[in-house]
Each structure stands twice: as structure tokens, then as C-alpha cells.
Amino acid sequence: MNFVSIRVITDDVARLVGFYEQVTGVTATWSTPDFAELATPACTLAVAGTRTVALFGTGSAQPATNRSVITEFRVADVDAEWERLAPLDCEIVQKPTTMPWGNRSLLFRDPDGNLINFFTPVTPEAVARQRR
Incomplete structure (x- = not known):
């Protein structure tokens, strides 16, 4: 699958x-x-x-009602993305932060309120997990 x-x-x-x-x-x-x-x-x-x-x-789906799914994108440099996204005036949920599992993460919302995570693996363990 x-x-x-x-x-x-x-x-x-x-x-x-x-x-x-x-x-x-x-x-x-x-x-x-x-x-x-x-x-x-x-x-x-x-x-x-x-x-x-x-x-x-x-009624199987309703727009702008999601509060349980995070759409995630692996990016090369979360901090650079943070700077690039600033002019878009997105709702920022979390500025770039290194998470306990080794990803540096930026959380923001799309215009419908859906949560998006841009992340970069920054520890050796996180980098190894991302290799597939």
C-alpha cells in the first residue's frame, strides 16, 4: 500500500x-x-x-472544520521558510522550534484554518528516520 x-x-x-x-x-x-x-x-x-x-x-466532508490533521512538508531550512512566509500574513501557531524528536518545526494555518507543519530534521536520529 x-x-x-x-x-x-x-x-x-x-x-x-x-x-x-x-x-x-x-x-x-x-x-x-x-x-x-x-x-x-x-x-x-x-x-x-x-x-x-x-x-x-x-455531508461526508465539511470545509474549514479540521482540528485533528496536520499536513506536513519536509523542507531544507525551516528558518529560511519562516522568513519567506512572513509576508503572506499566515496565522503562525508556532515559530521555528526544535522538537524533542529532533525536527525543527514551523506550524501555521492555511486560509481555511488547516494546520500545516514545515519541518527539517536536525538531529542525527531525525535525519536517519527520514531516509527511506
């Missing part, structure tokens, strides 16, 4: 896709006005509009 993507449901696909293009530097591929994907070498972030929810069953 391979984990290949995560999908975020939103009321404003263009706004959320634009935000993720800015923070990741990845250009989205649009399939319809209600669905776009940002493909990275490891995984794909899909963004879909609320009209697509009916295809999965009415």
Missing part, C-alpha cells in the same frame, strides 16, 4: 490553491474549476470544492 495524497475540501478552491502554490512553490494542475492537485515527489495535495462532496455522499 502507498499513501499518495491528501485532499482538502474548501469553499474557495482558487484561494486555497493559490495559497498552497505560494507556500510550497509547486504549481497546481487543474482538472476542473473544483479540483486541483499539487504534486510533490513524495505525495500529492489535492484541493477540491464543496460541490465535489456530493460525489462521496452528502
Whole structure:
């Protein structure tokens, strides 16, 4: 089994896709006005509009209600990303901090309030865990 993507449901696909293009530097591929994907070498972030929810069953997903999932991106330098993201006026949850498990982490929210973690492994153990 391979984990290949995560999908975020939103009321404003263009706004959320634009935000993720800015923070990741990845250009989205649009399939319809209600669905776009940002493909990275490891995984794909899909963004879909609320009209697509009916295809999965009415009420199966609700935009801007997530408080349990963190979308994580490994980056080369968390502190450099912190400086780069400053002009975007994101809600910062945690400034760059080295976590007990050895990752340096920056937590912020997308325009719908979804939590994002940019992290860089900084200890030898954390670097070794990231090798796959």
C-alpha cells in the first residue's frame, strides 16, 4: 500500500490553491474549476470544492472544520521558510522550534484554518528516520 495524497475540501478552491502554490512553490494542475492537485515527489495535495462532496455522499466532508490533521512538508531550512512566509500574513501557531524528536518545526494555518507543519530534521536520529 502507498499513501499518495491528501485532499482538502474548501469553499474557495482558487484561494486555497493559490495559497498552497505560494507556500510550497509547486504549481497546481487543474482538472476542473473544483479540483486541483499539487504534486510533490513524495505525495500529492489535492484541493477540491464543496460541490465535489456530493460525489462521496452528502455531508461526508465539511470545509474549514479540521482540528485533528496536520499536513506536513519536509523542507531544507525551516528558518529560511519562516522568513519567506512572513509576508503572506499566515496565522503562525508556532515559530521555528526544535522538537524533542529532533525536527525543527514551523506550524501555521492555511486560509481555511488547516494546520500545516514545515519541518527539517536536525538531529542525527531525525535525519536517519527520514531516509527511506
